[in-house]
Amino acid sequence: MAARTVLQKLEILADAAKYDASCASSGTAKRNSMGGKGIGSTEGMGICHAYAPDGRCISLLKILLTNHCIFDCHYCVNRKSSNVARARFTPQEVVDLTLAFYRRNYIEGLFLSSGIVKSSNHTMEQLVEVARILREEHDFHGYIHLKTIPEADPEIVHQAGLYADRVSINVELPTDSGLNRLAPDKNAAQIEGAMGKVKADLVEAKDAKKRFKHAPRFAPAGQSTQMIVGADAATDSDIVGKASRLYDSFKLRRVYYSAFSPIPDASAVLPLKRPPLIREHRLYQSDWLMRFYGYRPDEVMQATEADGNLPLDIDPKLAWALKFREQFPVDVNRASKEQMLRVPGLGVKAVGKILASRRHRALRLDDVARLTLSITKVRPFICTVDWRPVLLTDRADLRRLVAPKTEQLELFAA
Amino acid sequence: MIALDHAGLDTYYVVHLPEADDFDFWREHARALVQCAVPPDRIAWVEPGGSGDLFAQGERHMPVAPAEAKPVRANRRFVSLARNAILHSDPERFALLYRLLWRLQANPRIMEDKADTDVRQVEELAKNVRRDSHKMHAFVRFRLVESGEEEEAGEHYVAWFEPEHHILRANAGFFMRRFSNMRWSILTPRGSLHWDGATMSEGPPAQRSDAPQGDPTEDLWRSYYASIFNPARLKVGAMLKEMPKKYWKNMPEAALIPELIAGAQNREAAMVEKGKSVFSGEFEDRPDTLEAIDKAIHACRKCPIGRLDNHAVMGEGPRDAALMIVGEQPGDHEDQTGRPFVGPAGKLLDQHLDQAGIDRCSAYLTNAVKHFKYVPKIVRGGKRRLHQNPQAKEIDTCRWWIESERAIVRPKLVLAMGASAARGLLGRTVSISKVRGAPIPLEDGSELWVTAHPSYLLRLDGPAREEQARLFDADLAAVKARLGEVSG
Numbered sequence: 001m002a003a004r005t006v007l008q009k010l011e012i013l014a015d016a017a018k019y020d021a022s023c024a025s026s027g028t029a030k031r032n033s034m035g036g037k038g039i040g041s042t043e044g045m046g047i048c049h050a051y052a053p054d055g056r057c058i059s060l061l062k063i064l065l066t067n068h069c070i071f072d073c074h075y076c077v078n079r080k081s082s083n084v085a086r087a088r089f090t091p092q093e094v095v096d097l098t099l100a101f102y103r104r105n106y107i108e109g110l111f112l113s114s115g116i117v118k119s120s121n122h123t124m125e126q127l128v129e130v131a132r133i134l135r136e137e138h139d140f141h142g143y144i145h146l147k148t149i150p151e152a153d154p155e156i157v158h159q160a161g162l163y164a165d166r167v168s169i170n171v172e173l174p175t176d177s178g179l180n181r182l183a184p185d186k187n188a189a190q191i192e193g194a195m196g197k198v199k200a201d202l203v204e205a206k207d208a209k210k211r212f213k214h215a216p217r218f219a220p221a222g223q224s225t226q227m228i229v230g231a232d233a234a235t236d237s238d239i240v241g242k243a244s245r246l247y248d249s250f251k252l253r254r255v256y257y258s259a260f261s262p263i264p265d266a267s268a269v270l271p272l273k274r275p276p277l278i279r280e281h282r283l284y285q286s287d288w289l290m291r292f293y294g295y296r297p298d299e300v301m302q303a304t305e306a307d308g309n310l311p312l313d314i315d316p317k318l319a320w321a322l323k324f325r326e327q328f329p330v331d332v333n334r335a336s337k338e339q340m341l342r343v344p345g346l347g348v349k350a351v352g353k354i355l356a357s358r359r360h361r362a363l364r365l366d367d368v369a370r371l372t373l374s375i376t377k378v379r380p381f382i383c384t385v386d387w388r389p390v391l392l393t394d395r396a397d398l399r400r401l402v403a404p405k406t407e408q409l410e411l412f413a414a
Numbered sequence: 415m416i417a418l419d420h421a422g423l424d425t426y427y428v429v430h431l432p433e434a435d436d437f438d439f440w441r442e443h444a445r446a447l448v449q450c451a452v453p454p455d456r457i458a459w460v461e462p463g464g465s466g467d468l469f470a471q472g473e474r475h476m477p478v479a480p481a482e483a484k485p486v487r488a489n490r491r492f493v494s495l496a497r498n499a500i501l502h503s504d505p506e507r508f509a510l511l512y513r514l515l516w517r518l519q520a521n522p523r524i525m526e527d528k529a530d531t532d533v534r535q536v537e538e539l540a541k542n543v544r545r546d547s548h549k550m551h552a553f554v555r556f557r558l559v560e561s562g563e564e565e566e567a568g569e570h571y572v573a574w575f576e577p578e579h580h581i582l583r584a585n586a587g588f589f590m591r592r593f594s595n596m597r598w599s600i601l602t603p604r605g606s607l608h609w610d611g612a613t614m615s616e617g618p619p620a621q622r623s624d625a626p627q628g629d630p631t632e633d634l635w636r637s638y639y640a641s642i643f644n645p646a647r648l649k650v651g652a653m654l655k656e657m658p659k660k661y662w663k664n665m666p667e668a669a670l671i672p673e674l675i676a677g678a679q680n681r682e683a684a685m686v687e688k689g690k691s692v693f694s695g696e697f698e699d700r701p702d703t704l705e706a707i708d709k710a711i712h713a714c715r716k717c718p719i720g721r722l723d724n725h726a727v728m729g730e731g732p733r734d735a736a737l738m739i740v741g742e743q744p745g746d747h748e749d750q751t752g753r754p755f756v757g758p759a760g761k762l763l764d765q766h767l768d769q770a771g772i773d774r775c776s777a778y779l780t781n782a783v784k785h786f787k788y789v790p791k792i793v794r795g796g797k798r799r800l801h802q803n804p805q806a807k808e809i810d811t812c813r814w815w816i817e818s819e820r821a822i823v824r825p826k827l828v829l830a831m832g833a834s835a836a837r838g839l840l841g842r843t844v845s846i847s848k849v850r851g852a853p854i855p856l857e858d859g860s861e862l863w864v865t866a867h868p869s870y871l872l873r874l875d876g877p878a879r880e881e882q883a884r885l886f887d888a889d890l891a892a893v894k895a896r897l898g899e900v901s902g
Contacts, residue, residue, distance in 0.1 A: 006686060017642070033592065034594065039592065041588075049552050050553075052644075056647075057656070080809070101631070104558070104631060106555070176855060184842035
């Protein structure tokens with residue numbers, strides 16, 4: 001077989017990387033290339049340089065170094081027993097591509113992952129080598145996200161954190177039994193052990209930075225992980241519980257969810273049909289409730305239905321409100337911030353605006369309407385000086401009244 | 415209100431701004447006008463190229479503020495919003511900002527009142543400008559121009575961009591900090607920026623034709639864009655929300671979008687269809703009796719083996735056997751008789767089971783793969799079917815059946831003979847020499863023991879055969895002993 005061109009390799013190795021949901025380039029240390037010899041800057045906010053027709057942001061050059069793999073994880077398109085086309089970049093080829101794209105303002109940086117070749121250590125060393133060349137030889141100041149391999153030596157993983165803005169290790173599946181079944185070469189304890197080690201490194205580097213100005217940075221954008229939704233029988237309750245435990249134990253910046261999607265040359269033990277994409281969306285919404293709205297994990301779980309899954313037709317915040325109607329209506333002129341954050345249809349920004357405005361005037365319904373996106377959604381759950389929805393919350397058909405029309409859901413189902 | 419001498423109530427003022435984005439000029443003049451108590455409706459603000467000269471007879475000379483005039487108040491929130499809002503293309507922005515500044519003097523906390531119409535409008539303008547800037551950071555696409563001559567030799571990156579608002583100058587710093595060691599130019603219909611690695615210079619408005627028309631690297635970028643897109647998750651609305659069509663014409667990758675969308679549903683359907691031909695949809699109901707499995711495996715065509723000229727061979731043995739023995743797949747004899755372990759390897763197995771004191775009739779015997787995989791071969795005297803090892807994927811497909819059998823028989827111990835059988839139970843390929851001799855716990859609480867397949871012994875001679883037979887017997891003895899423990 002003739003050697004593949006860079007273009008052919010890029011096609012194979014980008015295609016193989018698209019099942020990783022994360023493309024974030026935000027939250028790292030601010031820096032730029034002024035006074036240096038290279039290029040690149042990060043200014044806190046991530047930038048999405050393009051959007052693909054799947055609605056996902058393209059912020060980073062997201063590729064695998066190679067899709068050859070000695071592991072045989074059933075949900076993975078690159079597993080050993082799959083018949084996909086294989087390719088392999090050299091570290092220098094990845095560096096050249098990253099710089100060529102960055103100079104043309106296509107990307108914020110690089111998200112590099114890899115199949116396991118030869119050994120976990122060898123693979124991890126290759127990933128670190130790419131980051132090293134970018135940082136040391138080209139003085140690259142853009143964003144680097146390295147996927148780390150739990151089985152690799154902690155010292156090499158530590159090296160990765162010294163060059164990268166973010167490191168991540170995928171927990172892959174929400175339950176240990178799911179992992180045993182679908183990723184027989186992986187080990188839950190080992191994955192969590194590696195995340196624990198990264199957390200310890202993060203804490204130590206932060207501590208050193210306080211005491212020594214020039215202490216080396218370690219993954220300033222922290223660590224994240226990803227779970228596949230819908231490939232095993234785990235319920236949304238299981239998933240939310242697992243995510244909150246991961247946030248607490250490992251100081252994760254983000255837990256990403258990836259709805260299992262049909263992959264070419266799929267393994268026999270996987271479901272043939274994908275779960276509805278809206279399920280992934282509902283899980284992200286529940287993630288938001290925990291991170292920004294002050295919901296405890298057990299409260300999010302209260303929003304699930306009898307089967308342990310979040311309703312698909314309405315969002316988890318609305319589901320919770322419908323279950324705990326006695327908490328409503330909330331008086332927007334008096335209620336605390338925490339109470340208002342529970343009102344379906346009021347976001348963090350809207351609540352901030354209400355709190356600021358009500359110092360100046362007693363809010364009427366049309367004032368609130370100006371501060372929110374949809375007053376129709378909010379109205380049944382609030383009172384203002386001129387509005388009190390006494391009857392609405394007692395109505396048995398409230399869910400039908402406030403739930404979005406089903407046609408809208410088709411947008412996601414497309 | 416006290417009418418000041420030099421700003422009579424009937425005087426109108428026209429302020430001509432030198433640049434559409436000149437905040438400092440606006441601030442200076444707005445401050446003076448407030449100090450002279452000129453109400454908002456007496457001022458016309460005119461930007462270059464603008465036609466806002468409503469008051470033809472307007473006073474063009476600015477009033478002079480009285481020495482004792484109070485300082486003009488403007489809090490930080492107002493200034494930061496105004497700095498952005500002034501970049502908006504709305505010609506009314508200067509008047510709106512002045513009106514808000516005017517009202518701010520009477521109500522210093524007005525900026526907190528988010529329900530106020532003027533506050534909301536200014537916030538809206540500032541938000542649109544921030545968004546436009548953000549999209550400029552995102553969607554500017556440089557193209558490389560190689561200029562080999564002159565002293566300016568080297569790489570020059572040039573972009574053509576069409577911002578909606580007057581944001582070019584305000585965003586020069588972003589591109590300078592990011593591409594500080596590159597020579598670049600950004601050309602827009604409102605003006606242009608040039609950075610040579612040390613200094614920034616401004617140029618006149620440009621046209622699209624002034625910018626380079628292509629760059630070979632765009633082929634790589636387009637192919638990346640097409641490859642990173644997952645056709646199984648089409649969400650066109652989400653894309654359009656963040657990347658409206660008005661930006662597409664200057665983004666090399668956007669030309670691919672229509673065909674990617676059109677091809678997506680077909681690609682996903684093809685993936686699922688391709689999958690269907692080789693594997694069963696899990697979550698289809700498992701058969702709950704051995705008879706149902708027997709019937710179903712005869713109809714199974716989920717992998718290519720099932721489509722050969724052969725017959726499925728069902729496991730046999732007591733429905734409540736404590737021991738399940740799993741081989742690789744039926745051989746020629748088994749295929750013809752419809753029973754497992756009746757060929758040469760089966761005979762050898764019987765001998766060793768006898769020696770170990772395991773009663774074959776008390777165990778449930780089955781195979782990891784239910785059909786005989788072979789290649790036809792012409793030999794002297796006719797045709798023969800030569801045994802072929804099943805592929806990992808075929809074993810994984812057939813795992814569905816062995817799991818169904820295990821769910822019904824619920825053996826305490828499973829003895830897998832050979833690597834294929836072990837894969838059928840574990841889902842991964844193990845090395846027999848490494849895992850034999852010790853139990854591997856299975857999900858349902860039972861134990862898996864792994865040993866060689868008896869056909870392996872058949873292929874050996876002499877000392878090697880003796881050695882392997884000894885190991886095989888040792889494995890069987892260990893299983894026998896363990897069987898006593900778990901059953902007792």
